[in-house]
Amino acid sequence: MGMTLTEKILAKAADKEKVTPGQLIDANIDIVMCVDVTTPPAISMLAEKGLDKVFDREKIVVTPDHFQPAKDIKSAELHKRLDEWAKRHKIKYYYKLGRAGVCHALLPEQGHIRPGEVIVGPDSHTCTYGAFAAFGTGVGSTDAAAAIATGQLWFKVPASEKIVLNGPLGPGVYSKDVILAVIARIGVDGALYKAMEFVGPALAEMSMESRMTITNMAIEAGAKNGIIAFDDVTKQYLDEHLKDKTDYTVYESDEDAEYIGVEEFDCSAIEPMVALPPLPSGGVPVTDCAGKEMDQVYIGSCTNGRIEDLRIAAKILRGKQAAIRTIVVPATPTIWKQAKDEGLFDIFYDAGCVIAAPTCGACLGGFMGVLAAGEKCISTTNRNFVGRMGHPKSEVYLASPATAAASAVEGKLTDPRDHL
Amino acid sequence: MSAAHVYKRDHINTDEIIPARYLNTDDEAELAKHCLEDLDKDFVNKVQAGDIIVAGEDFGCGSSREHAVWAIRGAGVQTVIAKSFARIFFRNAINNGFYVIESHDGLEKINDGDELEIDYKTGLIKNKTAGVDIEFNPLPDFALEIINDGGLLNHITKRTTD
Secondary structure (H helix, E strand, O other): OOHHHHHHHHHHOOOOOOOOOOOOEEEEOOOOEEEOOOOOHHHHHHHHOOOOOOOOOOOOOEOOOOOOOOOHHHHHHHHHHHHHHHHHHHOOEEEEOOOOOOHHHHHHHOOOOOOEEEEEOOOOOHHHHHHOOOEEEOHHHHHHHHHHHOOEEEOEEEEOEEEEEOOOOOOOOOOHHHHHHHHHHHHOOOOOOOEEEEEEEEHOOOHHHHHHHHHHHHHHHHEEEEOOOOHHHHHHHHHHHOOOOOOOOOOOOOOOEOOEEEEEEEHHHHHOOOOOOOOOOOOEEEEHHOOOOOOOEEEHHHHHHHHHHHHHHHHOOOOOOEEEOOOOOOOOOOHHHHHHHHHHHHHHHHHHOOOOOOOOOHHHOOOOOOOOOEEEEEEOOOOOOOOOOOOOEEEEEEHHHHHHHHHHHHOOOOOOOHOO | OOOEEEEEOOOOOOHOOOOOOOOOOOOOOHOOOOOOOOOOHHHHHHHOOOOOEEEEEOEEEEOOEEEEEEEHHHOOOOOOOOEEEHHHHHHHHHHHOOOOOOOHHHHHHHOOOEEEEOOOOOEEEEOOOOOEEEEEOOOOOHHHHHHHHOHHHHHHHHHHHO
């Protein structure tokens, strides 16, 4: 019996010839990603236990992002703890204010994600990195602390579920619509504890940015990781982005690898989707809910705050006015500059949008777009839980940048195909 | 006395357990004041030390915030009994030495306010109010080792010094 892509990466990380689902392993960690909300507790725990050390100062990547720049005194204290620690241990890759960005957009862009590697971080969307044929998984602060100090973590090898994406996508339909359709079918615990391996011709047509949107939301189906095989698109992105360490190992799932299940999707039948609150599995075609009035539009986050997303939104907003308050948050400083240089900011400005600095911010109800009681927001983010973006009586509707931008123009949920 | 707080709900998520507006601190006592705030505003007033939360499938789904475990533990909760747990929450609980119980029958056989007694070694929940016993599979050995050591970091320290 062969192994899946996920199993091969974990076998290598555990120095084993073979691993099987359910097996407990101690895996060597290639990259520990550290952010502002969840890493300071890890730092404090290590200090308390007399373990104030880092396993490799070149394998830890630090960026404050959730409340970046600090939104209040308490978050400033968190940033200060992160800053002092990063400096004390001479962390090589520390992205400070002006270079800090939403972690899952920043790390690939800055060349820290390589195929075949194991990346952990105390943020649930660390599964994003699977788009690069790597194993990325979100952990808590204690796991992060253990990984920082020892470079190892225990894992139970997940069984893999194959998600087959047959193409092509129709006009106005994007990878966000695809992943919302997948989660709508399988549910928020449809892939609990599993590896979601995305395959199929629809992926071949997608950029790395689009693929990251898909793996980013694997956690919204309960998965341990999401993963996509390496191809020419991956290679080209890596050629353009890897800097200090440019070598990597490409693994592929064996022909006779075992899958716990297979789900097939005809992407040509997927319409622009909106996930109704309060779960990411609440996806319905926008045609089913079009016309519902919104109060706010949010375009940003680790799911859809990359340059491709901003271009899609700008194309729809060009020459138009946003009918409701619209917040655009480029996910990293590089994306911010790119958007500015490409003239996208002029389009957003003319349309009456707010353009913010990179931060997770309002995606998790932090700041820069928090909702009042009764308000409704269409958002390109990944969660629409009760109170996610603010007051527990506010509502979040998840959608693609195109659907969000079209809805900004109309002030209500809108089919983007009418605005292409 | 350990009273049950029953929530007949699946997918009780980390944002309901501890909303992100309180994530600007990692102080357990502070987090505890807001435990389950967006699910049941009254929970923190009702909960007594040693009480137990009972819920449906996929408890703790969503964010990786360990603050969810800290808020629950800080509120004095002894354990959570759920039909299933989201992966990261489950890991975080074990890593904190916080025992959580997976039980498919819990939600059906426990009512809000029932008095419970738990034998973690044998895997038995005694519902003293209803007079029923509910069996559960104790956590696997590797998880018990971490819990018995008082959490993952203690476990690692012990392993390195052994």
